[in-house]
Amino acid sequence: MEELILQRPTAEYAQQIMECKKEYLAADSSMDGCGPLRRTDDPMEYIQKCDLEESPETCPAELVPATQFMLVRKADNKVLGFLQVRHEFNDYLSKFGGHIGYSVRPCERRKGYAKQMLQMALPYCREIGLDQVLITCMDGNLGSEKTILANGGVYESTIHEPNENMDLKRFWITL
Numbered sequence: 001m002e003e004l005i006l007q008r009p010t011a012e013y014a015q016q017i018m019e020c021k022k023e024y025l026a027a028d029s030s031m032d033g034c035g036p037l038r039r040t041d042d043p044m045e046y047i048q049k050c051d052l053e054e055s056p057e058t059c060p061a062e063l064v065p066a067t068q069f070m071l072v073r074k075a076d077n078k079v080l081g082f083l084q085v086r087h088e089f090n091d092y093l094s095k096f097g098g099h100i101g102y103s104v105r106p107c108e109r110r111k112g113y114a115k116q117m118l119q120m121a122l123p124y125c126r127e128i129g130l131d132q133v134l135i136t137c138m139d140g141n142l143g144s145e146k147t148i149l150a151n152g153g154v155y156e157s158t159i160h161e162p163n164e165n166m167d168l169k170r171f172w173i174t175l
């Protein structure tokens, strides 16, 4: 088995973070679980924003505290994907966003990394005091749905998200 780690974004990964962003854009892929990556092209600003969002003392008022992880393959220190854990809910997250968002960089998809990344994040969710997590995925996103189900997700309901005009499936994982 390959050795994988969950790693917070740091300066060591600045160049790779931007390579990932380019890859997502080139593939016209959503950047789920990448936190503020969509909103900046400066990797150091991204890293700093992620740091600030983690703590309730420094998290911007319009956001809830959240921890940003990247999945890194130890053998070549390559960033494979991104996963964000939201510590609490606001109205949008409680309905549509859920506790966890994630994505795998396009060139590393279909290799089992999403399933492993989610599995590795669940102990952290327990550590921060959550006893169950809500994860949502767009109806028809089979890869994400299988990732959730493989990690013990139980389907609850489907809800319409009006901003993006899409149906989202809601799943709960008991920790």
Ligand SMILES: CC(C)(COP(=O)(O)OP(=O)(O)OC[C@H]1O[C@@H](n2cnc3c(N)ncnc32)[C@H](O)[C@@H]1OP(=O)(O)O)[C@@H](O)C(=O)NCCC(=O)NCCS
Binding pocket: 029, 030, 031, 032, 101, 102, 103, 104, 105, 108, 109, 110, 111, 112, 113, 114, 115, 116, 136, 137, 138, 141, 142, 143, 144, 146, 147, 150
């Ligand atoms: C969804 C996503 C995270 C899956 O990542 P991944 O690393 O390719 O997933 P895995 O390799 O761990 O695959 C998990 C399961 O889904 C299946 N799968 C993955 N992508 C699939 C696809 N496009 N179509 C059908 N099945 C797919 C895999 O075969 C595997 O099934 P199995 O359990 O029967 O073996 C990735 O496609 C992605 O980042 N998409 C864009 C962002 C996104 O949709 N994030 C989720 C938001 S809720």
